[in-house]
Amino acid sequence: HWQVVVARVEWDEDGASEVRGGPVAQALLEEILVDPAVTGPDSADRIAVAHTGDEAIALVPLPAAPDRPDGEASGTGSDTASDEDPGADGHGEGPALHADALLAAVRAPLSAGLGDDGRLTLGVSASVHSAEGLRGALEEARHARRVAAARPGRVCAAGHHELASHVLLLPFVPDDVRRAFTARLLDPLREYDRRHRAELIPTLEAFLDCDGSWTRCAARLHLHVNTLRYRVGRIEQLTGRDLARLEDKLDFFLALRMS
Structure with a gap:
């Protein structure tokens, strides 16, 4: 061998x-x-x-x-x-x-x-x-x-x-494409977090890391499930995405990895 x-x-x-x-x-x-x-x-x-x-x-x-x-x-x-x-x-x-x-x-x-x-x-x-x-x-x-x-x-x-x-793929994404992609998805959340200290970005990271499980994510963040649902709803409202859809979850996952 x-x-x-x-x-x-x-x-x-x-x-x-x-x-x-x-x-x-x-x-x-x-x-x-x-x-x-x-x-x-x-x-x-x-x-x-x-x-x-x-x-x-x-x-x-x-x-x-x-x-x-x-x-x-x-x-x-x-x-x-x-x-x-x-x-x-x-x-x-x-x-x-x-x-x-x-x-x-x-x-x-x-x-x-x-x-x-x-x-x-x-x-x-x-x-x-x-x-x-x-x-x-x-x-x-x-x-x-x-x-x-x-x-x-x-x-x-x-x-x-x-x-x-x-x-394998992420390192070869051109810098301008990387910046545009992450800005479109994450900048509205970052701006909202800056103004309201809402912790939407950490919530999104935890939600994806927990494979979209409401109970596991709420436990990790020490939140009531209803509070978590409110935050996820705000993420969807600000970005126009639906975190129940696999395609949108994947886009958020890649944006976080490239940011």
Whole structure:
């Protein structure tokens, strides 16, 4: 089994622009991935890293999963990891390399080393079970790296599990579209809160977080249900939306995430 990690180093316009990003990214990946705390002691000495253009690519072998008690291998035999693979979704126990663990291990030292003019972004693929799956894993890691690149910070990473979420889409919404969308939905509520201290924005956040449950939301906000209904009614009146409709709930959810 393998995973692919893609890294890219970029410099600010006033930084060390004469330094090519690809070799630097390769050197950083080699330093990061030979750390057993990140990859495990069994695979650290078999990692292959190369660079092409401004990006570096690492092929990370994973220890074979133990056989199940009935003697069947835990893998499915498909090119990509299944949902039952502990490393397939980036969570839980298992041999797979996780983007969040990788970031936690390297963010502080690399941020200091890159200084004020360098930036490192990383993307981590799901594990694949055959050589035929490596091309798809490479594209997946590249997509994840682009998600990481849309985030603030000197060192950022994203994993494959983020590609099946709205998290993939939001960073690529143009700033002017983002501002117009959030302003249309949220500015009337913010202005009302400013004038009346009505806490409509926190109420909206809690209502969506409670999946529209009146009782759970009222309990979370320490309100009577009738008070909650009044606030939600005011939100609908000010915005012209209906929080009983899935489409309007989704619009509010996205507006809050982009604000």
